[in-house]
Amino acid sequence: MLRLVLRNLLARKVRLVMSGLSVILGVAFLSGVLVFSNGLSTTFDGIIHGSTPDGVVRTVNSDSFDAGYSGQSDRALSPADLDRLRQLPEVARADGDVAGIGMSLLASDGTLIGGTGAPTLAFNHTDSPNMDGERTLVLKSGAWPERPGEVVLDEAAAEAGDYGLGDDVKLLAPFGTVERTAKLVGTAEFNGGGTAGATLLIFTTQEAQQLFLGGKDAYNQISLTAADGVTQRQLADAAAAVLPDGFEAVTGDEVAAESQDAVGAFLGIINTFLLVFAIIAVIVGGFIIVNTFTILVAQRTRELALLRALGAGRGQVTRSVLVEALALALVATTVGIGLGLLLARGLAAMLRSIGLDIASAALDLTTRAIVVSYVVGIGVTLAAAYLPARRGARVAPVAAMRADAVPERGSLRRRSLVGAVLLTVGAAFAAAGLLGAPGSDAAWIGVGAVIWILTVAAISPVIGKPVLALCRSVFGALFGTTGRLAGENALRDPRRTGATASALMIGLALVSTIGVLAASLNASVDDVVDEQFTADLLVQNSNFLPFSTEIGDRVAEVPGVDVVSRQQWTAARVASGPHPDKTVTVAGSDAEYARIYHPDVVSGRATPAGAQAVLFRSLARDLDLEVGDRLDLSFQGGTTLDLEVAGIVESSETTSEVTVPLDQLAAAGVLRQDSTLSILIDPAADPEKVRDAVDATAASAPIVGVYDKEGFADQIRGQVNQLLYLIYGLLALAIVIAVIGIVNTLGLSVIERTREIGLLRALGMSRAKLRRMVTLESVAIAVLGAVLGMALGLLIGVLLQRSLSDNLTSLGLPLGQLGAFLVVAIVVGVLAAVLPAIRASRLDVLEAIASE
Amino acid sequence: MRDGVMLCQGGDMTTAVAARAIDLYKIYGSGDSEVRALDGVTLDIGAGEFTAIMGPSGSGKSTLMHCLAALDTPTSGDVQIGETRLSRLRDKALTTLRREQVGFVFQAFNLVPTLSARENILLPLSLAGSKPDQAWFDTVVDSVGLRDRLGHRPSQMSGGQQQRVACARALVSKPSIVFADEPTGNLDSTSSAEVLAFLRRSVDEFGQTIVMVTHDAVAASYCDRVVFLADGRVVDEIRDPDRDQILAHMTALQTAAAAPREERTA
Structure with a gap:
């Protein structure tokens, strides 16, 4: 056997x-x-x-916040703190670290390096060892920085910026003066190998203190090395005993x-x-x-x-x-x-x-x-x-x-019956999701969608018939007998056609679902931007990284700029109430904010003053807070603000779930930076000219972009579309596999119909027409897959949009894209048929007739 | 081979020629394994005649028909259909020629299963993109007696009915010559008689030229002329045969074929 x-x-x-x-x-x-x-x-x-x-001394809470957009604490360790640690018997050595977020590297032509993906890490150079006793950084060329004004980059960054040793490197600082330069003295990488895409900027300690701590002789972190025979735990415990408030020692x-x-x-x-x-x-x-x-x-x-x-x-x-x-x-x-x-x-x-x-x-x-x-x-x-x-x-x-x-x-009837039952089950799941069953609505619909897709794949021989019959009519009208024969062939074994089309159907169902969601997201973005974006211009970083307040100062001086509102975003931990430890994003807004934006007030006031906060309705509901209640927020470095809830507003893209006055963030120990600048143009000024002038001001600091209403929507749409194309790209593989399936089925069908093809050739069908016949059959299969897939995808996409209508406020139908998918399906059908069609047309007439 | 020509032309010198095989050779393999399926066949097919090609298995009768019908290309020699020499034609022209000048009836698998009887009959015309002659279509359909079956698919018809559809299809494009390869091979005697009677009638009434390959003496007895092949050569022919004559000729041929083989093995 x-x-x-x-x-x-x-x-x-x-x-x-x-x-x-x-x-x-x-x-x-x-x-x-x-x-x-x-x-x-x-x-x-x-x-x-x-x-x-071996051990690290750092500000408390620093583990729970995304260090990217939330800015930096003003807490710092003094040299005296460092000395105290060094005198501990458990400590072999202690090195003061100064690290900062928001520093950017510009290439020699002034463009931003990195900036969108992996972070840019800026810190001082020490030769502190890692827990294996090796150096944490490895020098690849040149030397470590020894004087202020010197910098070491990672090799990839130096190459991307077109910098050689001795060149002046252009930098953008997160605090104070934005544009800086430093001399490149060497290149380095992490001891573990490479940088995993991060950009490294390594300075002397003094320089780093200038950049991130306003020139104070202090550190925001300390690296500890244990003495011989001391465990990490003992080291951390010993260090904890001598630390000032707001700092912790961890292993x-x-x-x-x-x-x-x-x-x-x-x-x-x-x-x-x-x-x-x-x-x-x-x-x-x-x-x-x-x-x-x-x-x-x-x-x-x-x-x-x-x-x-x-x-x-x-x-x-x-x-x-x-x-x-x-x-x-x-x-x-x-x-x-x-x-x-x-x-x-x-x-x-x-x-x-x-x-x-x-x-x-x-x-x-x-x-x-x-x-x-x-x-x-x-x-x-x-x-x-x-x-x-x-x-x-x-x-x-x-x-x-x-x-x-x-x-x-077996008869298709049983399959149809089971299919109808399963479709109903899928519909029940979807209905449960729409009617708000417990758990995630979208998950219910998702389960229903998976059931639907698999069921439609199974009963495609039945429900595909009308599509195939339509193909037959269209082909017949366009290509005469050849077209009709092709349509008949596709209908001949509906199971085979259906199963082949199903592979394509799955891919297109997913693509269409994603397409509907993306279109809805874009439409919703337009709604939100239309309704809420009442500023004329917005200046911000595409990753929401905070930037130096100097940029805002410069923008404010541009002639024709009437109002500049500054906002700084950070993260905090809820320190009171029934949900301690919940992390929230906090926007500090200045007084000008109220002149530009007008959130929908649910109760109380939209603008906080002093130690007050305004909350989104959703957060107020989650935390069970009402106007007049108290809310304690704990920030990086451990400072806690005791705030009074001054108002509750509807969600808005123009602020965060907690809004406090901008000066409260300074009280919370967050170093002052800007995350967003909102601008109103003087009605008397020429908006184009003002826009150009703001553009020119921001151009020197490419970490920020200037957006108007359109541009802001475009930026968000751009991000959505990027993800969309990534998903399309990944689904393309499923479609390639589906094409292989069509090639395979057609090839086997051609073999199976050898005698029939011989007969057609004997009766005078030309090779070209025979190829066309095979190609049209392939197109029929592909169109069936595309139509079933797109119909399902549309349905699923619409249902998901309905269930997510809190965020996806309006439905968008990507009709252009769906049309394009159909065209792609037809092209796919034509391409899949190339080999089988050639094979069919090369069949020897005589052998074809003679073959058993 | 001169004899073959003489035999052929000796019958009726006045008949016009519908197709002609000129010194046809079809050789498979080479050296020791060489097989001569056709070994110098020269043959005229008279227009308006019903010709049978007979011979024992392996005599080359099917190969001859395939070459005559432009389905196969001979190793050497030429085929002429009407005024057209096939050796000069490429695939496209051969396809057109098959579509316009030649009709086929095969032993089995004659119809396209996805098409109805009417569509099958009209297939050569629709492939050519030409309009059917409605009166002629009606005549053909009535004479095969399939008027009430036109909407049926092959799977809904008996073997005899299917074969009659194939015959109608062969005639509807008014080809200059129809080739039938064992058309009754898969049929019972009643269905066979119907199909053969129809072929006979189409020769008598419409003046159709038909060439039929068969090894059934009864089938051959419907013909005007029977050509006998053995070992790739035309060895004999009779005109206006009856069944017994044919059987006698066949028996003689098989004895002749067997004798030298016995000598060889002896």
């Missing part, structure tokens, strides 16, 4: 390659994601481990674990995101396996019947088909894993060229990646081949004697 299986496989090499390809691509994506994410986390682990000392292991958690959470999101697409690709591949094996079994009906007639049991026949699938899966998965490794390395090389260097040693197949890939690849293939295998075993032995043997197939 085994020998027979292997013979079968070899006899069908081409079909093997085609159906194997769908498994290969899915598995390659999967293993590529696993290898890549492993490489990423290993790289980050290496850096975290290599740059963390290096804790810091590393926190960092790993933070990075891990971020990588986890990327990882899950990519894995979802890998799984979609594998499932689509599974559909193709089902279809291929169904056709192969149908074509071998007589052979299987002969085996049964010769005494093979049903189990044996099923097994022989399954063993064939297993062999296919083994080969395809192995190739897929190898391809995935190459894919991951290629991706890493691409990322390296844009500055995110992943340690190439980490880009290797882990046992987990190999096992997961094999389990998924083989599992999906065998599961997909099982139904056709069972059907093959049901062939009656007498079929061997019949000329036109086809395997018995």
